[in-house]
Amino acid sequence: MLPRFLAAIDRASGTARLSGEEARHLSQVLRLRAGDEIAVFDGAGAEFVARVEQIARDGALARLGEARTPAAEPAVLLTLAQAVLKGEKMDDVVRDATMMGVAGVEPLVTEHTAAHLKPGRAPERWRRIAIASAKQCGRAVVPRIGDGTPLADWIVRDRSDVRVLLVEPSATVSGHPASTLGPSRPASATILIGPEGGWSAAEIASAVAAGYIPITLGRRTLRADAIPIVALGVLQYLWGEL
């Protein structure tokens, strides 16, 4: 299996330019040299076989070969709008959601968010995790990691065809089973998932008023960082993507 790198791909000149970080992974971790064959992908779905030409401190240059078929992307552009979880849990969510094929992860700041995140200041680490996860799972698409958005702003901005709010069975509105979404695939969908402390009643009311469909994963109590992967799995199964 060829090692895969994120790169700026220039089809006109037939070259791929790797960032300093990707170049270090190539030369220092994987000990690759000029002349070695790699795969490069642009983060937006294109992937090529390539040959390393130059390695420098601030980057590397590779010569494009044949186009390659990366891992298939889901038909539904699915955004996980996830209230920021504490510590490494959010890292795990970004990694797993990338492997599950999401188009984007939007870190949300909500009333009961225990983790500290200033809106607009999502750590660069999450984007690096998404890149590493895409490299590992064969996707040529790197999900967009949002900047960190207050829930109220996100609700206004979200333009997905299907918008879903995951609620606990004990929530102030009763959630429907996921099957009520029906099997017909939307072009795009968002799922909003709350923090460890759950949604406030006002948050649920405002999301529902804005058109989000409250659904539940039933009576299970799951770890906060296990919930998104189960929810994404169920939605993808429902839409025939698993």
Add this chain to the structure above:
Amino acid sequence: MLPRFLAAIDRASGTARLSGEEARHLSQVLRLRAGDEIAVFDGAGAEFVARVEQIARDGALARLGEARTPAAEPAVLLTLAQAVLKGEKMDDVVRDATMMGVAGVEPLVTEHTAAHLKPGRAPERWRRIAIASAKQCGRAVVPRIGDGTPLADWIVRDRSDVRVLLVEPSATVSGHPASTLGPSRPASATILIGPEGGWSAAEIASAVAAGYIPITLGRRTLRADAIPIVALGVLQYLWGEL
């Protein structure tokens, strides 16, 4: 919310006896004393309100009060037969599978199992994790944690009505989508999930020959410890349990 403890429940005498470990959790971690109200469950589905009577080094005694309704159990008795994963990953799988409501976890020893486990020597730690997880998620049932079984022995022993083998898309047999299992609920089901290194061709052949249905989670590459929770979620969704 009442703190919950696993206990040997004796309805005849109206008492519940906590083990030394549970008693330490009660007295040293939660700082509870004689006279405090707790909940006790027997690991097999029964749960009561109780009042602490005595606390000693080797256990505690509580007086049973009213019966309580624990978290509802799934209708399908679902066993996760999971090839042992490395390090803490197996711990996470046991914890999450308990929260997902499995009836049992059978640690399997397979050809490509990288983790070291002698058959019959599953660490006591997994049972402790299952207990802690049941306490946390409100189940009064503690899933049975198997001793660690070679795959060939497990296949012979498994008596579930529906038996499923999770395979990768690249496997030597083509897997069906989970929807081929159909929505009608079996009384019991097993899902076999491989180790980080996957199944050998011979293992797949022998499981299929024994009647296991090969299914796939599609083209996703997921972390080995994320796979069981997604697979359990999809099966439970399919059977109307989520």
